[in-house]
């Protein structure tokens with residue numbers, strides 16, 4: 001049985017769960033509005049671009065984590081294993097997302113031609129700096145924030161997408177599966193922080209990485225909102 005999170009960690013997790021990114025305007029609007037096909041294609045292009053690069057950044061984080069940080073590496077490996085389908089390559093998350101994109105007539109060649117919007121580039125740059133160029137505690141805080149805040153999007157995106165008769169359950173599996181998977185990832189990363197950060201200074205570095213990441217994630221969705229809802233999703237189509 002794992003020990004309860006230290007008060008500092010419990011309060012940081014609570015802060016991340018209450019961060020405004022968890023109920024941002026993109027999620028709320030996507031949930032209730034019927035999007036045009038062009039808007040859905042714009043959304044999936046940008047989101048796929050992010051997901052495809054994110055998993056490589058996570059691999060980079062694992063490589064950069066000092067060898068003696070076994071607890072942290074162990075939890076990162078579990079998260080990566082899950083991202084890659086938990087031993088079943090057909091269930092690798094990027095393949096499931098490709099399947100959804102295919103239902104909008106976007107194949108991998110089309111997706112490779114996506115031009116990311118500035119906010120997607122900025123968020124990937126932020127994660128690169130925190131995961132790859134920072135100390136392992138700042139990086140760990142950043143990755144914990146990614147996983148703690150990731151669950152929210154699926155509570156809006158999956159029900160939102162179920163409104164469309166055009167998509168079957170198999171095509172929506174990426175979104176459905178993340179409702180549960182993100183809870184595991186989140187628990188694993190919280191556990192990694194608990195077993196890795198020991199002093200107040202170390203916790204402060206975790207918190208700094210976490211807060212910067214949650215704020216960056218909010219900017220990411222603001223950009224998506226503008227691109228999908230204010231540009232009518234047409235500019236990059």
Ligand SMILES: [Fe+2]
Nearest residue numbers: 083093178181
């Ligand atoms: Fe995933």
